[in-house]
């Protein structure tokens with residue numbers, strides 16, 4: 001397979017409601033799609049960077065630049081395309097894991113479509129549907145939060161994740177427990193908003209029987225998470241800190257995490273995501289699939305990943321309408337709390353041209 005070129009497609013998708021986290025509020029999802037064109041067909045990749053470097057150091061314009069100037073030309077010059085070699089070919093360029101992940105995803109999709117194999121088959125999926133959790137942003141009030149959570153439970157979501165930050169943590173968790181009871185699967189996500197000095201405060205969440213507390217401390221603070229895990233009973237889960245199979249093994253051995261959130265974009269691609277899954281399974285650490293407000297393109301690949309055996313906890317693999325009134329692919333629709341794993345070649349979905357055109361802000365063709 002030979003790379004002919006890559007189209008960088010900048011899209012801006014309006015969210016059905018503002019999504020507030022400890023690092024800001026989004027009302028649209030601005031992201032980058034890659035249409036990878038080869039001599040044997042096309043493949044699609046989704047770059048999950050934020051517009052600004054507030055979740056991680058990557059951001060949309062930076063990803064487009066590193067793809068345009070370094071990643072795409074280098075891959076094109078490396079000989080016949082082979083998705084399993086993309087990470088190695090791009091390794092000389094430090095970081096930029098989300099940009100690399102998008103390119104690898106597009107190459108893998110093109111390859112698998114040409115072979116007639118699905119992402120699920122390639123990654124080793126063992127389920128044909130996956131249970132779905134939902135992420136609930138920081139709200140303006142407790143009543144507004146309870147309305148949102150009640151709506152998602154009514155829709156059938158099997159797990160609730162609450163975004164928290166200092167000043168919005170114990171009270172919302174207590175209110176959800178009091179309103180919806182102890183049987184609801186409930187977890188919280190701090191997105192690095194706390195420090196080790198908050199350990200005693202975070203221990204106040206212990207009585208609420210949470211599945212986990214996600215990334216309470218900053219990305220680099222592995223030892224801090226290990227120390228926090230000794231001071232609270234809620235299992236610690238890492239997100240931003242998990243960047244590779246190697247860093248995952250280190251975090252587990254240091255006692256920094258009892259659960260791992262795997263996000264393919266954050267770790268450099270679906271193939272590294274599978275390697276992280278394998279490391280966690282080997283250590284008896286449960287994993288779940290995180291989300292970055294993906295369109296149906298990334299959502300399709302995430303649902304396939306979430307069907308691997310070690311994904312024993314519901315992920316942030318929500319239905320399309322959690323975030324978008326209209327997705328750019330056929331929408332993913334919740335069915336009894338689950339989403340069906342795509343079975344078609346590659347990621348199994350394609351953008352609907354007129355729907356993609358509606359949200360495209362600009363495109364750029366990178367010739368090779």
Ligand SMILES: O=C(O)CCC(=O)N[C@@H](C(=O)O)c1ccccc1
Pocket residue numbers: 021050055134135189191239290291292293294316317318
């Ligand atoms: O369901 C989803 O796709 C979003 C799940 C979610 O909360 N993602 C958070 C996160 O910190 O994990 C996030 C969203 C957007 C950007 C970065 C991170």
